[in-house]
Amino acid sequence: MIRKKKLAVTAVLVLTGIMVYLFLFGKLFAYSPVIIGFEKHELTHSIIYFQKGVTFDDYQKIDTLIPRVEKFHELAFRRKPEILLFSDSISYLRRSLSRARFCAFYNGRIFASPWALKEAQNGKISLEIYITHELSHSLLHQHSGLINAAGYPKWLMEGIAVYSADQMGTSVYPGREETYRMMKSRNFMPPTVFKTKNEDNIKLDVENRISFMYSEFACIVDYLVEKYGKEKLLVYMKNLTKGNDHDTIFRQIYGTDFERMLVDFRQYVLLNAESETTDINKQPAPATNEKNAGPI
Template identity: 55%
Template sequence: MSKKKLISFLIAAVVVAVLAYLLLFGKLFPYSPIALGFDKHELQHVVVYVEKGAMFNRFQEIDSCIPMVENFHTLKFRKKPRIFLFGDRKTYADRSLSKARFCAFYNGDIVVSPWAQKEASEGLISMEIYLRHELSHSLIYQQAGILNAFRYPDWLLEGIAVYSANQMGTSWYPSKEQTYSYIRNGDFMPPRFYKTQKEDQVNIVARPRTPFIYCEFSCIVDYLVNKYGKDRFLAYMKELLNGGNHDDVFKTNFGIRFDESIEEFRQSVMQQS
């Protein structure tokens, strides 16, 4: 073998080794077909992986979430979503791309942190509500495919997830009335700024900041559903699964420019007391 071919072979071998490590033990773990260190539980609607040594027995509660999520979105999962329940903080830090309690990946798989399970057992959060939130992401990601999922509007993903899970007014999430009050007092995250460099420039007094932002987006979804009907809203949501231009899809479905509609929403909030 020539020196050039040997170097190419070694580089390829290193790349394969690194990729294998990331899939099995690193940040690409949710994309791996093999879940080392986890016990598999295949249920009617979902596949649950529990880290060895972790105590968990609420499988039917998880399984029952799937039909609720599908019914709201009027979509079906293309395949059973995989949910990974971690029992060790270090393992979670090593194998999750997120530090959040729950995280849905673009392939539709979901990871659940050890502290989320502890908070659920202590009654601080609802496992069902949080899972329905993440399963909303998972369903949209599966239907869209990884490329279109990556392009799906982030504000809309969160708004749909909170709205469909009835998450407002639970745990650290403000109620609709509280969210409206914050908006009237000047707090508002323009949807176009979310997940951009401009996001940090927006002053939000409400705390915790992220739950307020999610609830604001949920209120926008609620506004669209109430004004135009759920069927029209779902048509808009589904058309975006194909990767269409958001503003064009919005105008086609609602007959108004997106920015104009957001301004109408803000004005409607300001007029309520």
Template identity: 25%
Template sequence: MKNKKMNWNRIKLNMKNVYQLTITIGCLFCFSGCALHDGITNYFNSTDHYLNFKQDQRVMYEPGAEEFAATAASELPLAIKKVESRQYSTFSDKIMIYVTKTPESFKKMTGRGVSAMMYRKSIFLSPKLLEKPDTIKLYIAHELSHLHLHQHLGDYAYLGIPSWFLEGLAAFVSDGGGAENVTDDEVMESIRSGNHFIPFENSGLRDLFRPRYASYFKIRHKFKHHLFYRQCMLFVSFLENEHPAQFKKFIIDLKNGIDFSDSFRISFEADAMTKWNEFKTKIIES
């Protein structure tokens, strides 16, 4: 009887570990616009072949990517300062940046074909960024915004933050990282025409399997993901500009573990949809 009980406890412990791992992998992919099944196998790829960048031990790089690593290292201090200032606290854990040599090696590590990604509690950078060197600092700050919140919240609580706010905050903090291919005027026109996202407040396990990004909202544009990010960014910017003290309280409450919906309603004395309608009305009347 004692052995059976011990075995059952071991099974429950293993199931809990599997569940936690699924949440960890899933939430990282969910808020990078990727479905859960795309990322599980890549999660276990080794980073042992990455080399330390001597001038900044927070930066690792694949052989052959040292020049890219030097650029990333030079942009890192200011990006960290920007995120800590605009998100009202320091990072609570170490920061690690992995610089890949080729887009193929980036995809092999992350399962994605994007330019940058917060993944495995670190940041991965693709040499796609070298096509537009001026955007490197933007993307580093964007991904640092995600990492900063993730460090403070942990896997499960991070999963509870809606994608529109995560991406809007990251684009806002980074001065447009991930949204640089569209203009504010394009965003305002898209909102006037009804081609926009809806600021939902609840996020969770369902978003692991169907992330709510541009495609979910049927946003139409050549650069639909950039349009989605910039729409989110301008809404977050509106909240911060119109209600700076409340916005700060909201971010701090989130990091203290208060539910997104509760934090939003307590801080702004309204739900997200009400504030969105105020934002939308301001654009329509402009």
């Protein structure tokens, strides 16, 4: 009996040690109540943490982005977004969930990699645009909560972020016209397939797969705004933070099925990829197959 108790205590201690390590130095660091190895700067709208060695110090520039993000989304941050600036690549990769330049977590925290800060310093990317993109995620994550944030449509999350940050046509992201041309050339990622096990089965003949998909989703958001108005987009966006069924919410707000909208959108792209006009009301005849949301 005593031996069993010792083993149980040992197991608990080991598991506790592992969890403490993960929260302080591993993949759960984004959710840690304690931030070790970073200096804290609390500003009017945000909290900036930076590792020793970070040369970027214009924190006020980041802080001014928060009101702009809130204005576009017509939502206020429930708590100041926390942005962590890394100087050490190994530390970033150990604590981040991806190798991307930036990473936004379901609790609203944002990580900025050392190479992203360097690229911004060298003028390769706009730090303001990228941080604005991540702040869009952070804001929606805060309003969704952990569970609903995990279930929020991934394509819409990225489409709104790119659209609101005016990111199309900057850095590696193709602009609207270029994205239209690529879609006309039989490139299309069905939104519901994005971030699923079937995503890799969709072939895309594009230079940068990720940036194309993000611009494609931003084009869908742009289409919804131009055709139905931004107010409906915001209602759609906010309703989904409550964990509501996507297809039901879309139909209630837009008066059409999501798949039907995608068919109309792709026809609109085909029409406007061939002309200089982008009249959103100039639509071709309806397609006969409403489920044709895959590659043309």
